[in-house]
Every structure is written in structure tokens, then in C-alpha cells.
Amino acid sequence: MSRPRRERRSVVAVEAIGPYVLLRVTRGSLDPGIPGQFFMLEAPGRVLPRPMSLCLAPRGELAFLLDPIGPGTRALAGLEPGDEVHVFGPLGNGFRLDVERPLLVGGGIGIAPLPYLAEALEQPPAVLGFRSEHHAEAAALLPSAEVVIDPVLVTDAMPAGRDVLACGPEPMLEAVRAIAPDAQLAWEAPMACGYGACYGCVVEIDGELKRLCVEGPVLGVASAQGLHGEGRPCFS
Amino acid sequence: MLLLNASGCLDALTAPDVAQSLDAFVTKTVTPEPREGNPPVRIAETEFGMLNAIGLANPGRDTFLRETLPRLASTVDVPIWVSVGGFTAREYAETCEQLTHDEVACIELNLSCPNVDEAPESAAEIVRACREVTAKPLYAKVSPHAWDMGESVRAIEAAGADGLSLINTLRGTTLDAHLRPTLSRGAGGYSGPALRPVALAAVSAARRATQLPIVGMGGVESGRHALELIACGATHVALGTVLFADPDAPTRVRAELAAELKMFGGDSADDFFGVALDAVVSAGNPQKH
Secondary structure, three states, X not given: OOOXXXXXXXXXXXXXXXXXXXXXXXXXXXXXXXXXXXXXXXOOOOOOOXXXXXXXXXXXXXXXXXOOOOHHHHHHHOOOOOOEEEEEEEEOEOOOOOOOOEEEEEEHHHHOOHHXXXXXXXXXXXXXXXXXXXXXXXXXXXXXXXXXXXXOOHHHHOOOOOEEEEEOOHHHHHHHHHHOOOOEEEOOOOOOOOOOOOOOOEEEEOOEEEEHHHHOEEEOHHHHOOOOOXXXXXXX | XXXXXXXXXXXXXXXXXXXXXXXXXXXXXXXXXXXXXOOOOXXXXXXXXXXXXXXXXXXXXXXXXXXXHHHHHHHXXXXXXXXXXXXXXXXXXXXXXXXXXXXXXXXXXXXXXXXHOOOHHHHHHHHHHHHOOOOOOEEEEOOOOOOOHHHHHHHHHHOOOOEEEEOOOEEEOXXXXXXXXXXXXXXXXXXXXXXXXXXXXXXXXXXXXXXXXXXXXXXXXXXXXXXXXXHOOOOEEEEOOHHHXXXXXXXXHHHHHHHHHHHOOOOOHHHHOOHHHHOOOOOOOOOOO
């Protein structure tokens, strides 16, 4: 497991992809970590940083996909090349990569960790779901993926007999788990610190409230039973 | 001057390096029984701070003594302060009585539980009950809601406290887009930069009432902020919310404080102890120049 570090990094580019934003920063000595791990990004002008899973790790860079819907994500989306922000990570537990027949499943902004995961798994099949054509422009990050748009759901398009690795809104994850009980699922919870200090991101795991930043954000079948966290961004 | 963490703002077992960068580590509050804490949502950001409603989540006194304390002691080298909570003076005292371990450098009584908020008499009662059963240094973490800080502090000192920690969070509520409270519990503890002026005023008021050591805290983000607390009479300084955003804050704040001291031409933080208090002009009795 790579050791998390916190560094002040320069913004390389802020690129619009549909309604989303791909924020690219210099990598410095930060380790990109395992797909599914996340970084805390300083949100300029805000008190708390924001947790973002790594989307891509181009040479010398780290790239994060954001949905600018709240004060923190809007502040991040408003950065300009040359601006500097603190980046802290990699944090949490990523996906297990020792799977035989991987299938990536993503919904909306939840596709964020999948491009980097696809690279690590040598571009396995993927199914991505979006709420509109505009949102679906983000599928360009995973060119080989099958794309479905609301009202068609990812679960309608998922082939059977696959090792599912998924990230998306909580109802999607619950639906994926219902048909693929062994799926590895990346969850989301509001976090203040990302490193186990604040106890703010607890979700119910195995009948107990546990910190998602320490136990997750990727939870396997053994630990995901009975997870009823607030799987949505609380402050974004 | 010691640099500590505010109780509840750091887990030394998951972030030992951060704890090690402090002069002492303060545990999350330990209660007699295990507490799972509040259901999510537990935290919310505001423009100038954050709210938390963690709900004193902790493994309970027995598990803390049997498992957590030995693990802490083998993980960090810095002195361990144990934060103690409860719902009656007896509960606090029973925990203090059991904290006889050499690893426990100090006990901080969390006197900001809902049932003791704004009740200086009960705070003093709790301190007195604990004083009777422990010889460990006893710090009282005082609520900033106290109507008369001086009176509270004098009562707590008379009850046998060795020091004060202030301030704890203020109670606050935020609403979401649909006008519902963001936190599942409705209200939570408000912390962060917004608390700085409240902390400075509370520390000043406490310092005028006592010579006990004071751990000042509330919105400290920089060396300058730490120095301001010292200027208001804090003996030590604790970092809270800033640790969430910046786990390197202890090292950074120390370096910034050293630079501030140099700028003011002082050698140590002690040179600036209470200097802000001397500069205050009493109402109705203006100084003539």
C-alpha cells in the first residue's frame, strides 16, 4: 500500500467533458495508488477538502473527474492552469485487481475511478449509465464502454457471469449488488478528513457504523452486506 | 507551550505520524459504555467552519482500557491525554478512578455533554467527584456557552481542576436545499475558523479569573492564530478542524509560530503570554493619555 503524502500541486488543465470537469494536476512525488483509492483535494476558499477518486494517471499527472454541483466542486472546477492546490493521498482501499472476468459498471459521476481501473485491468468490458446525452459525453473517457441513457439502466445491459467492479449512485450500487452479489462496489460518503480522524463518513458495515475512508471506499461482498450509508455527496 | 490536538479531531491509531508530530495526543472522549455514535449524516461544511454530530462514538471504558490504551501506548511516544465523558458525575469519576495506568499523562474531562451544558455547578461537581478519585492532572474542557466564564472557571478551580481546555464547539444547525437540517441529529458542534474570536474571548475571560494552565483552542489554522491565543492567556494550544484539512498542520503551525515570534522579537511563546489582556481598557473607566 502506497503511503499517502500531501503536496501542493500545480493545475495543468481544467477540461470540460459534458457537464463534468476533468481536473489535471502535476503528480510531483504523489503515488497514484490503486484504482478506487481517493485523494483529498483542497477546495479553494472552503474549510474542508473534497474526496475524489483518481480518474486517470497520465505521465507526470493526476487527473480527477468532478461534477461541479456544490461550493467545493465549483471552486475546484474554477481553478486555472498554474493555480496550486494541496493534494493528499492516495487514501482508502481500492479495488481488488485479481479478478478473472472483470466487468466495469459506472453511473454518472461514479464513472470517475473507472478509466484508471480500466487501464490496470487492460481495458475490460464496461457498461456506463447516464441521465442524459450531455452527461454521457463523459463516456469518452472509456471509449470501449457500452453506454446506456436513462430510462435504460446499467443493470439492463450487464452481461452475466462477470466479476463486477462498480461505482455510482447508491440505488445503482444496490441494484448491481442484487444481480451480482459478489460485486466490488465503490461507495461515497461525506468526509471531512479522508484519513480516519473525523469519524464523519461512517456507513453501516456488517451491522456496525464504520469509517468508509478506512474500510472503503471499495467494499467487497464480505463487508458490504447491510450497508445503508448516505451514499451521496453531502457537501460537494 | 505544548501543541496538542483537540479531542475527537485525530485518531492516533490510523494516523500515528500526525499524533507523533504533536507534544501530546488527546483521545476521543471515552464513556462508560460503548457508543456507536449518531447515524449519518454526521458532518456538514459551512462557509466559515463545519458542524459535526459524531455523538461521542467510542468503544467504551472497558475496551478502551483493555485494547485501545495499550495500542496507543505502543503506537505513539508522546504523552497521552484521555478525554473522559459521561452523563453523571459518578460516571466521570468511575472512569477517572480506573485510569491509573502510567501511560495516562493527563485526564481531560469533557464537560460539554448536553446534560451539563450551561451548568457550571454540575461542571464543578463533576470535577470535584473526579478529583476525589484520581491524582492524575485533571483538565476541565469548558463549554463556551457558559454565561459567566469567570464564575464557571472559579468554581471548576475550587473543585480541584489542574487546568482548563477551552473552547469546545458551539451548537449549530445548517439546512439543505429542501430546508431540512443537513445533519441527521438536526444540530451539531460548530468548529473551525468562525470560532476564533469566540475562543479568544473565552480564554481571555478565563485567564482573568484564574492562573491555572489553559489549553486554548478554536479555529486555530496558523502560527499567528496560536500566538493570539497565547496573547489572550492560553498556556498551550490545540488544533482541531484544521487537522481534517491539513494533517501536516502541527509541523506547519510550529514553524509559523517560530517565524511570528522572531518577527515580534521574542524568543519563546511565553514572552507573549497574556499581553493582549494588558491592553484592554475597562468600560466606564477609560485610561487617560
